[in-house]
Amino acid sequence: MNKDDIIVDDEDITVLCPSEAIVKGMITIIPNKKYLIMEEVDDNLLIKMFQVANKLCGSLFEALKCEGTNILIQNGVSAGQTLPSFSINIIPRYSNDGLDLSWVGKNASPQSLEENVELIHNIDKREKEEALELQKKEELESLPDEEEADDYLTKSMKRLP
Amino acid sequence: MADDNKKLLEEQKKNCPFCKIVSGETKSKKVYEDQHLFCVLxxxxxxxxxxxxIPKKHVPVSPLLEDEVLANASLVIKNLSNKLLKAFKVQGTSLFLANGGVAGQMMPHSVFHLIPRSKGDSVNLNPVFKKFDVSEEREKLKKVLGQ
Incomplete structure (x- = not known):
């Protein structure tokens, strides 16, 4: 991070207009304490970052006279995260900016939608159950083998005078 | 809000596909709901x-959302993102919001998109970063922000 990039900061966050950006004039908000991904960010800090990001959408309209804005969070490497810290990007948009942020929607079957709702609803419960299963399996595997125990006993008896 | 704008907003709401999802008029696959938000696949x-x-309150662009709704949305998004990472075994999630048609907004109701991401997938939300001279933009922003 270049100090020249900073446009405003406080005890919790730093707001940058970086020279390396998606579009000229893009704003990036980063927390002063480093968190790698969104899931690690303290709740109150995340709330502040979202509220500031939203206000900055209005600031971009006012300052740069852009025609639209995007809020983009690239959470994780496969989402395109390049900074070693969670951040929120606010992107000014213009009709001739040539930027394509989009996707092609694929039709989802009713069955797959139903299955995915269940999956999302139950993932926490399923994760706990899987962890418990794994724990039980590890406990069983750490117990001595019955044959070994017998053999041990037999061996012990053989040692008796 | 001026009366004309209020009337326009009311007309927008009547025909809004997202308002119909929130009201239940259009069926949907709900993953979460609270007083401010309705989240669907x-x-x-x-x-x-x-x-x-989907914020339950119909606003055409996100700067019109109250801070309370944003606060709620931030924590719901964090929670749902965590579930998506685990449920779909992916290494990232993208959060995307568009204000204005030029930004990719399709419907006049402000909505956040949360998408599970895998390396090399076909979702085009990994834009290229370039170098710019932004000294002018920085000054304009500082002025607006009172810096």
Whole structure:
């Protein structure tokens, strides 16, 4: 991070207009304490970052006279995260900016939608159950083998005078 | 808000597909709901598990959302993102919001998109970063922000 990039900061966050950006004039908000991904960010800090990001959408309209804005969070490497810290990007948009942020929607079957709702609803419960299963399996595997125990006993008896 | 704008907003609401989802008029696959938000699976997802976080209040652009709604949305998005990472075994999630048609907004109701992401998938939300001279933009922003 270049100090020249900073446009405003406080005890919790730093707001940058970086020279390396998606579009000229893009704003990036980063927390002063480093968190790698969104899931690690303290709740109150995340709330502040979202509220500031939203206000900055209005600031971009006012300052740069852009025609639209995007809020983009690239959470994780496969989402395109390049900074070693969670951040929120606010992107000014213009009709001739040539930027394509989009996707092609694929039709989802009713069955797959139903299955995915269940999956999302139950993932926490399923994760706990899987962890418990794994724990039980590890406990069983750490117990001595019955044959070994017998053999041990037999061996012990053989040692008796 | 001026009366004309209020009337326009009311007309928008009557025909808004997202308001119809929130009211239940249009069926949807709900993953979460609270006083401010209605979250559903997108029926035409960019990737499997794509969630729409819909503010119940109809606003055409996000700067019109109250801070309380943003606060709620931030924590719901964090929670749902965590579930998506685990449920779909992906290494990232994208959060995307568009204000204005030039930004990719399709419907006049502000909505967050939360999309599970895998390396090399076909969702085009990994834009290239370039170098710019932004000294002028920085000054304009500092002025607006009172710096």
């Amino acid at each position: 997108d029926i035409k997802p960019g990737n499997e598990g794509h969630i729409l976080i």
